[in-house]
Amino acid sequence: MLVDGKWSADWHPVQAKDQKGGFLRQDSQFRHVVTPDGDGGFRADAGRYHLYVALICPWASRTLVARKLKGLEDVISVSVVEPELDAQGWRFAEGADPINNARYMHEIYTAADGHYTGRATVPVLWDKQTGSIVNNESSDILRMFNMGFGALAGNTIDLYPEHLRNAIDALNGVIYAKLNNGVYRCGFATTQVAYEEAYHGVFEMLDQLEERLSSGPFLFGAELTEADIRLFVTLVRFDAAYHGLFKANKRRIVDYLNLNAYLHRLLQVDAFRDTVNISHIKRGYYSVKSLNPTGIVPLGPEGIALEGTGV
Ligand SMILES: N[C@@H](CCC(=O)N[C@@H](CS)C(=O)NCC(=O)O)C(=O)O
Numbered sequence: 001m002l003v004d005g006k007w008s009a010d011w012h013p014v015q016a017k018d019q020k021g022g023f024l025r026q027d028s029q030f031r032h033v034v035t036p037d038g039d040g041g042f043r044a045d046a047g048r049y050h051l052y053v054a055l056i057c058p059w060a061s062r063t064l065v066a067r068k069l070k071g072l073e074d075v076i077s078v079s080v081v082e083p084e085l086d087a088q089g090w091r092f093a094e095g096a097d098p099i100n101n102a103r104y105m106h107e108i109y110t111a112a113d114g115h116y117t118g119r120a121t122v123p124v125l126w127d128k129q130t131g132s133i134v135n136n137e138s139s140d141i142l143r144m145f146n147m148g149f150g151a152l153a154g155n156t157i158d159l160y161p162e163h164l165r166n167a168i169d170a171l172n173g174v175i176y177a178k179l180n181n182g183v184y185r186c187g188f189a190t191t192q193v194a195y196e197e198a199y200h201g202v203f204e205m206l207d208q209l210e211e212r213l214s215s216g217p218f219l220f221g222a223e224l225t226e227a228d229i230r231l232f233v234t235l236v237r238f239d240a241a242y243h244g245l246f247k248a249n250k251r252r253i254v255d256y257l258n259l260n261a262y263l264h265r266l267l268q269v270d271a272f273r274d275t276v277n278i279s280h281i282k283r284g285y286y287s288v289k290s291l292n293p294t295g296i297v298p299l300g301p302e303g304i305a306l307e308g309t310g311v
Pocket residue numbers: 013025026027028054056057058059060089119120121122123136137138139
């Protein structure tokens with residue numbers, strides 16, 4: 001991580017733990033918002049913003065799905081980091097960052113704030129005009145892509161409709177705690193007790209969702225919302241990475257009738273399918289040395305040989 005703008009120690013997935021040895025995720029620090037009229041300082045202009053992502057990362061993938069669903073591909077450009085994290089975290093291949101010409105993601109953070117202390121996470125929404133980070137919190141970026149770009153968006157689908165907002169927020173909250181972040185708490189637990197607590201939460205949530213999706217097609221019936229995006233990015237990684245590497249191994253998604261059908265339903269939509277890259281997902285997660293010291297990437301499971309275009 002960065003301490004006062006300097007890369008301080010080799011990258012490690014766990015920097016903070018709770019009293020039981022549970023994994024704690026850091027809070028995002030850049031929380032500005034892009035709006036159609038720029039009243040908060042960042043106006044939605046075509047070509048002004050750049051999105052930094054990793055295709056292994058569920059949080060970054062949320063933003064990629066939303067960008068594509070809203071038809072913002074020509075408005076917001078993208079850079080993709082290499083799937084494997086090395087001692088300095090996320091790395092760019094030669095030429096992958098035409099905006100800042102960075103070699104590592106942490107350079108984007110120090111370009112925005114020379115005294116930044118924290119992890120250099122993706123996604124990041126970068127403002128080319130002021131040379132700064134607008135936001136590094138995927139849930140904010142998702143909402144910005146839904147409404148903040150106004151008429152620049154290529155279509156009018158509303159992923160956070162007024163009449164469902166409270167219900168979406170409530171569902172997002174439990175799915176995040178027990179499942180989206182729950183799988184990480186399972187994988188990065190440093191005690192048996194923390195692991196078991198996280199494990200039970202993951203499968204309680206999957207069981208509840210299996211039930212909920214018996215009447216679909218989406219989490220809120222016929223309306224596709226941001227809650228579906230946030231669930232999808234975890235489901236699509238589950239059998240390939242979380243079941244094995246993170247020891248979330250009571251069941252796989254293919255073992256659930258409704259969840260599996262839902263996952264495949266979403267995969268028929270370009271914005272979902274095209275932003276998935278299973279090879280990046282497997283290589284990336286299995287490169288985490290503390291969980292997989294040999295770095296061997298498993299060949300299985302079969303039946304998920306899904307290769308999207310990346311972005
Ligand atoms: N709250 C952030 C979390 C982002 C996050 O943790 N991203 C991970 C990748 S999945 C990351 O970049 N980790 C690198 C690190 O922690 O050093 C969000 O949702 O945007």
